[in-house]
Amino acid sequence: xxxxxxxxxxVGIGNAIVDIISHEAEDFLSRHxxxxxxxxxxxxxxxxAIYKEMHPAIQASGGSAANTMAGIALLGASPGYIGKxxxxxxxxxxxxxxxxxxxxxxxxxxxxxPPTARSMVLVTPDxxxxxxxxxxxxxxxxxxxxxxxxxxxxxxxxxxxxxxDIETTKKAIRLAISIAKEAGNKVSFTLSDTFCVERHHQExxxxxxxxxxxxxxxxxxxxxxxxCPTLEGAIDWIRGKVEIAxxxxxxxxxxxxTTGHTIGIDPHQVDKVVDSTGAGDLYASGFLYGLIKGxxxxxxxxxxxxxxxxxxSHTGARPQxxxxxxxxSELKI
Amino acid sequence: xxxxxxxxxxVGIGNAIVDIISHEAEDFLSRHxxxxxxxxxxxxxxxxAIYKEMHPAIQASGGSAANTMAGIALLGASPGYIGKxxxxxxxxxxxxxxxxxxxxxxxxxxxxxPPTARSMVLVTPDxxxxxxxxxxxxxxxxxxxxxxxxxxxxxxxxxxxxxxDIETTKKAIRLAISIAKEAGNKVSFTLSDTFCVERHHQExxxxxxxxxxxxxxxxxxxxxxxxCPTLEGAIDWIRGKVEIAxxxxxxxxxxxxTTGHTIGIDPHQVDKVVDSTGAGDLYASGFLYGLIKGxxxxxxxxxxxxxxxxxxSHTGARPQxxxxxxxxSELKI
Numbered sequence: 001x002x003x004x005x006x007x008x009x010x011v012g013i014g015n016a017i018v019d020i021i022s023h024e025a026e027d028f029l030s031r032h033x034x035x036x037x038x039x040x041x042x043x044x045x046x047x048x049a050i051y052k053e054m055h056p057a058i059q060a061s062g063g064s065a066a067n068t069m070a071g072i073a074l075l076g077a078s079p080g081y082i083g084k085x086x087x088x089x090x091x092x093x094x095x096x097x098x099x100x101x102x103x104x105x106x107x108x109x110x111x112x113x114p115p116t117a118r119s120m121v122l123v124t125p126d127x128x129x130x131x132x133x134x135x136x137x138x139x140x141x142x143x144x145x146x147x148x149x150x151x152x153x154x155x156x157x158x159x160x161x162x163x164x165d166i167e168t169t170k171k172a173i174r175l176a177i178s179i180a181k182e183a184g185n186k187v188s189f190t191l192s193d194t195f196c197v198e199r200h201h202q203e204x205x206x207x208x209x210x211x212x213x214x215x216x217x218x219x220x221x222x223x224x225x226x227x228c229p230t231l232e233g234a235i236d237w238i239r240g241k242v243e244i245a246x247x248x249x250x251x252x253x254x255x256x257x258t259t260g261h262t263i264g265i266d267p268h269q270v271d272k273v274v275d276s277t278g279a280g281d282l283y284a285s286g287f288l289y290g291l292i293k294g295x296x297x298x299x300x301x302x303x304x305x306x307x308x309x310x311x312x313s314h315t316g317a318r319p320q321x322x323x324x325x326x327x328x329s330e331l332k333i
Numbered sequence: 334x335x336x337x338x339x340x341x342x343x344v345g346i347g348n349a350i351v352d353i354i355s356h357e358a359e360d361f362l363s364r365h366x367x368x369x370x371x372x373x374x375x376x377x378x379x380x381x382a383i384y385k386e387m388h389p390a391i392q393a394s395g396g397s398a399a400n401t402m403a404g405i406a407l408l409g410a411s412p413g414y415i416g417k418x419x420x421x422x423x424x425x426x427x428x429x430x431x432x433x434x435x436x437x438x439x440x441x442x443x444x445x446x447p448p449t450a451r452s453m454v455l456v457t458p459d460x461x462x463x464x465x466x467x468x469x470x471x472x473x474x475x476x477x478x479x480x481x482x483x484x485x486x487x488x489x490x491x492x493x494x495x496x497x498d499i500e501t502t503k504k505a506i507r508l509a510i511s512i513a514k515e516a517g518n519k520v521s522f523t524l525s526d527t528f529c530v531e532r533h534h535q536e537x538x539x540x541x542x543x544x545x546x547x548x549x550x551x552x553x554x555x556x557x558x559x560x561c562p563t564l565e566g567a568i569d570w571i572r573g574k575v576e577i578a579x580x581x582x583x584x585x586x587x588x589x590x591t592t593g594h595t596i597g598i599d600p601h602q603v604d605k606v607v608d609s610t611g612a613g614d615l616y617a618s619g620f621l622y623g624l625i626k627g628x629x630x631x632x633x634x635x636x637x638x639x640x641x642x643x644x645x646s647h648t649g650a651r652p653q654x655x656x657x658x659x660x661x662s663e664l665k666i
Contacts (some may be wrong), residue, residue: 023653056403056430056651059392070389089422097389315653318389320356 006150008080008104009292010072013146013176014065014160015138015169016083016107018090019277021121021129021315022057028122029130036124039131039193041165047134050120059090060316061097062119063138064192065160067278067317071285071307073102074323077292080104080150082176086137090116101318106147113140127273127312139166143175151176152183156214156288161192164200181211186243186291190284191217197224208241214291215242216284219249231255235262244297246304248283250276253305256297265301268309268330278317282307285323295333303327339483341413341437342625343405346479346509347398347493348471348502349416349440350450351423352610354462354648355390357455362463369457372464372526374498380467383453392423393649394430395452396471397525398493400611400650404618404640406435407656410625413437413483415509419470423449434651439480446473460606460645472499476508484509485516489547489621494525497533514544519576519624523617524550530557541574547624548575549617552582564588568595577630579637581616583609586638589630598634601642601663611650615640618656628666636660 029036032050042050051057061070069079081098085091087109094116098105117138122130141163151157157180163169180187189212191197197204197217204225208215215238219231222245226237231247235257238245245257253267286307290300306326310319327333362369365383375383384390394403402412414431418424420442427449431438450471455463474496484490490513496502513520522545524530530537530550537558541548548571552564555578559570564580568590571578578590586600619640623633639659643652660666 051429054429054433056394056434057426058649059426061389093390093392096384096387100387100389314647316391320648 006080006104006106006147006153007078008150008154009077010156010158010288011080011082011106011151011154012065012069012158013082013173014163015063015117015135016066016085016094017063017117017119017133017138018094019060019062019119019121019317020051020057021060021123021275021277022055024055024122024124026124029124034122034130034132036130037128038195039133039162042132042134044134047118047120047132050132054120054122058315059093060318061094062277062317064162064190064281065158066098067281068158068284068288069103070098070101070318071282071323072289074319075285075289075327076324077289078104080106080154082106082141082146084137084141084145085109085116086113087111088115090118091137097318106150107141107145110137110140113137121277123275123277123315127276129275129277135166139169141169141172143172146172146176146179148179151179155185156292157185157187158284158288159187159189161190161196164196177211186213187211188214188216188288190280191215191221191225194220194224197221213243215245216280217247218280219247222247246283246287246301248280254283254301256301258297263298263301265298265305268305270309270313273312275315276312278311279308281317282311282319299331302331306330339413339437339439339480339486340411341483341487342410343489343491343621344413344415344439344484344487345398345402345491346415346506347496348396348450348468349399349418349427350396350452350466350471351427352393352395352452352454352650353384353390354393354454354456354608354610355387357388357457359457361455362457367455367463367465369463370461371528372466372495375465375467377467380451380453380465383465387453387455391648392426393651394427395610395650397495397523397614398491399431400614401491401617401621402436403431403434403651404615404656405622407652408618408622408636408660409657410622411437413439413487415439415474415479417470417474417478418442418449419446420444421448423451424470430651439483440474440478443470443473446470454610456608456610456648460609462608462610468499472502474502474505476505479505479509479512481512484512488518489625490518490520491617491621492520492522494523494529497529510544519546520544521547521549521621523613524548524554524558527553527557530554546576548578549613550580551613552580555580579616579620579634581613587616587634589634591630596631596634598631598638601638603642603646606645608648609645611644612641614650615644615652632664635664639663
């Protein structure tokens, strides 16, 4: 936590999680009744039971909004992050990584309460990821831990839908949204997960028609949100509700929807999808970085595609290559 | 730890370490006065100071002999492993991984004393790895923790040179060697590191002329051991001192030396060396697996090359692909 300087281009808020990632066969999911590509909240005991059956794993910092802020830092802007860990081994690991990548971590780790959040991430042979998250300390983020100055002075706030699952953190994020709006800043939001959309459907409809300016989600999440059976229907439905909606469509690229325009963005091809964890998070990094820099929407989407392509080409949800070099060589930015 | 069944094809003994791996520019090494490609022993404070300056990292189980046993398990034989962790977070992670991969972990984690060993592994752009290891709990392996039955009943013992650095663990490994020899088993040994060779030169010369049957090392380690300035000289020097010597030569493959023969093994080409950590360990996995299965020495070396190629093509010192499938498709075994 930096007390001295909290000026950021963007502040992200979400669950601070360390990913425990293994590669598993498809039948691991059916054996544990897990829905592929989704995130399930589990208690510590269930997390341990799943871990026990997992193949050897790597541990890498994750958390959706944290991944997005990490990507923005690597692209060259100045992000801040609000997400809570305990000062245990995993928490120290998380804090090391987020600070080392150049993100201003705005919440002091706690010395009491549940341990740092962890997600058991099961990557199947097609590169899909299925997550089982024990929220631990991340669910104890209180409203009075929101750094008012940082949120008010950043042009953008980025909110993770996952954080809506806990009343405590929901209060904190609502406060952050109201601080951002009062300061005249833009609020961006990611739908996170189809089950999340279903759990919070009514509240999110109000939120999206209200303070949210920029909305991210994948095709399935937009279908769940809109209630439309087709992508075209969902595009018509969302148009005008938010200033900008970004719909990611995996190997089909993405669609940017504004009141007056629909912009198709090609995917950036990769040789092999090793692990799709973080694809949506890094798309948001690229898109928001473009907005921060005042670039046109098509270029914002293209930076998103490039950042997403980097992260799915290896295990782990944070980039391993220089995103600045990638966009400089591919887009001459 | 499995009390019920300790029958193994091979037992490995070494420092049980979790790797904390980051990709760093070359100047990180000079700034910290580190010798590229070597392993330095550091205290906890120095490990933390290096960690503080490292880029975001991943945590993955490591430890030279543990990596070798992991590779042997993935190839389909039954290895055991003697190496000590504490029952802290890193220790649980290490034990999970070694058991999940199919290695019989033969030492109970300790609940007291220093924390589980960790190595700060700095991978530079050419894929070289430079390691800074805090030995912690791994240095408290006592002779009475050597599982007599497991060592006596396995056809092979595999000893890591690194473990020679601490008097306590050296006593333990000497006991394991004497148990193996008394039972009529083969003893294999890896030179580990040029600085290790220099530190223990006289003792290792005696060991190699004595109980060691199969010796592994890279070119630089064999030059340091033999005192010869050329590989050809080192090959002549080692011939006859051990039954089989395997000299790994990075992109030039490896050379197998017996009393009567010198067998050159081609390297298995990879597109890019991402992280060379574990290359020697996995070569040993492949070679020893071949010996366990009674294959000819050339095939043993080829399995070693294939296993090494897999592990250097990604970050982390344990294989991520099925070694059984690789050798089945490449060598029809």
